[in-house]
Amino acid sequence: MFKEIDARGLSCPMPILKAKEIIENQNPTSIKVIVDNQAASQNVWKFLKSQGFDSVIESSGNDFAIIGKKQEESICDCETETKKESNNKISVMITSDKIGHGDDGLGSKLMVNFIKTLKEIGTDLWSVIFVNSGVKLTTEGSEVLSDLSLLKEKNRCNILVCGTCLNHFNLLDKKKIGETTNMLDIITTLQLSDKI
Known part of the structure; x- marks a missing residue:
């Protein structure tokens, strides 16, 4: 049908x-x-x-x-299997390209330091979700692209980037890392997480 x-x-x-x-x-x-x-x-x-x-x-x-x-046969959802193997799934949601309010320069530095330090969570870090202006951190020229790449490769962390947000900021073609996703996937990821 x-x-x-x-x-x-x-x-x-x-x-x-x-x-x-x-x-x-x-x-x-x-x-x-x-x-x-x-x-x-x-x-x-x-x-x-x-x-x-x-x-x-x-x-x-x-x-x-x-x-x-x-498809005739469903493809194995390896990502789901990986999720089940993890004892403690931690998700981090980043809603801005800065931390806090007041001094934007300080807020940007704090966010860079925060992302650089995420690796200390280890393999329990399951996903990092970028929404609103946070998506700018995944695009061309971002200071933290290499750190996010390290999280993805060594920590086997999922990098999820809100497609609606990228579209809003006209950054769809400038995204350099992560999986363009939607609110349903984001909610599902949060629902499956042990800690947020």
Whole structure:
């Protein structure tokens, strides 16, 4: 069964929630979701992939069509297995590119030092989530790109970056590290965490 969803004009995470509802209630073998921004297209593509769909994104003008076909066999969710292995999953949410209010220069230095020190948590650090102006720390020119890369490679930490926020700041094409994600994934990550 084929289902088509027109999610143009809907803000994150509504396109994903509409697709989720169709998949759970109607179990289509193929699905097409139409959105009107790149961040939403990436989020829907990622969601369909997590649901066992082979998906492609086709763009036409300002619209993006994410077309997914159900795989014969579900691919192993290795990330989920890794999550289950961890005894203590700690997630950190970064909502700004600075810490505190008052002196922006000091706030920026504090944030850089904070991120550089996150590695001390060790392998219990499961995910670092960037939202609002915090997404700027994952983009071209950020002082902490090498530190985030170290967290990802050595600590096996998930770096999640809000796609709506990147889109708001016109930074989608300047992101250098992390997985562009959506509010549904962020909520799920927080829900599965032992400590935040």
